[in-house]
Amino acid sequence: MSTDAPATPVQPPAGTPRRRRPSAGGEWLVTAFAVLGALIVGAVLIAVGDARTRAAAGYFFTYPWDTFSNAWYAVRDAYVALLEGAVYSPALSGAGALGPVSETLVNATPLILGGLAVALAFRVGLFNIGAQGQVILGAIAAAWLGFTFDLPVVLHLLVALVGGVLGGALWGGIVGWLKARTGAHEVITTIMLNYVAINLLIFLLGVPGFQRPPYGQAISEQVDASATLPALLGGSLRVHAGLLLALLAALGVHWLFERARLGFRLRAVGANADAARTAGMDVGRLQVVAMGLSGALAGLAGASQVLGVSGSVTGSVAGSIGFDAITVALLGRNNPWGVVGAGLLFGGLRAGGVQMQSATGVPVDLVGVLQALIVLFIAAPALVRAVFRLRAGGRGVGTELAGGWSR
Structure with missing residues (x-):
């Protein structure tokens, strides 16, 4: 039986400044x-x-x-x-008084979804610079399903949304698979896939069946009304149900990282991939899953733009959403609710910028x-x-x- 005294914690030398915890x-x-x-x-x-x-x-x-x-x-x-x-203009009255808020929310919706996509990858130690390409793939898939098939109202919308999610997940999953199997750095592959997505969109906008007749302009067919996201505040205001999807996505990402076993494993890979591998985790598979989930969120952002705002695909359907999403994720510090706040801030800046230019x-x-x-x-x-x-x-x-x- 050991009679050794318990070890005394080693104290730092006198005068050593105590390090603050973040x-x-x-x-x-x-x-x-x-x-x-x-x-x-x-x-x-x-x-x-x-x-x-x-x-x-x-x-x-x-x-x-x-x-x-x-x-x-x-x-x-x-x-x-x-x-x-x-936010609010005293010069407006009635339903028009909600116009500024509506525009802020419309601009914020894809930024929140794109920011969540980038933040999710960041939390797993991956740099998803390819949200732009994933947004484009989501928009293409959602639009094609939206104008090709004739389905009942609710079912058609669900099919188009799922198609957009799967399109983005595929584009993100390719990056994860390349990293897991070949070690290709995700920054390089995501940037290259951005160019592939952009040129794929340009090609499709010139293909009969995707391009809207009489085939003189680079614009797709119009999405059927049965596949469009419903307006939240009436037909005169543009804010749509995609905002609710963005908030649900933020809640889902929060639950994933704070409550789910998969989220714990993803965070472990992000904290130290070597330690996670030593603990028996399949790091490569988790990286594929992370990039697939990240791409799915970005694809949902593209689908919300097509099904809720534009109704068709053009060469500028993604705008700068994928690149602004990186800014939103950094400002939100990769926290889902911080991303929501950052998306609302940037959405408000975009909406208010138009009024600022016209008034001043x-x-x-x-x-x-x-x-x-x-x-x-x-x-x-x-x-x-x-x-x-x-x-x-x-x-x-x-x-x-x-x-x-x-x-």
Whole structure:
């Protein structure tokens, strides 16, 4: 029988600074101030671009108040117009008062689904840069099923949605299979498959049977009414049931990683693939599953665009959804509900940007600048903490990409 005394924990030398544990609250605080920092820089750009402010700057040292006053009114008017175009405009009444919110939700729906797709892959340690191609494949499959078959209303919609999901899952699964079997890096294969998807779409838009007659324009047949997503707020507003699918998808991703056994295995692979392999997990199979699920979410984003907004496929059906989804995932810190919030923010910026340009003349391109600035500040948390004098404690994007995925 051993009589050894229990081992005494080794204490660090006196004076050694105690390392802070990463704080989720600190991460979200950095995110909030990153958005604020982007708005401040955007305000400077608005002031510089305002003609009256530049004219007043010519006699700044004689009467400086004119410069500051004109800059203030330019920034105020632009941001008020941006807010009114995204949330609520006092000039509108009745059902039209919900128009800005409707447009925000319409723009946010594919961004949420695409952001969830990218975030899911990130959580498993995979870089899904191919959401754009997966969105295109989902749109192609959903549209083809939507205008080719004549089915009952509910069944036709389900078939088209499932087709879009399977189209994206196939495109993502190819990437996972190539990585598992050959070791091909997913960044390279996803980028290359983006080009394949784009050129496949261009080809199909010139094929009779997919292209709409009289075959003079690059546009597909119109999806049947039985396969379209129903409007949520009436026919005059564009927000559709795809928003509910996006919220259900966020709930599903949350459940997957927090409650499901498969989610635990996926997180284990993302944390340390070698350790997961040593524990007996089939890392290759899990990577295929992860990329398939990621592609399925992106495919659902493409299907929601075709079945809920456009009703047909064009060369710009995916827009920049797949690439903006990367930004949404990073801003949401790969958390499903954070992705929902980031998608709503970017959707509001897109919707409000149109109103901002029409009301104040500030180019809608400022929205893209704001998005880029947000990502820049998110990727440089030390800069945000230094500027706004925040205490250290949150992790940045750099550490998340290195393996410390945020829950």
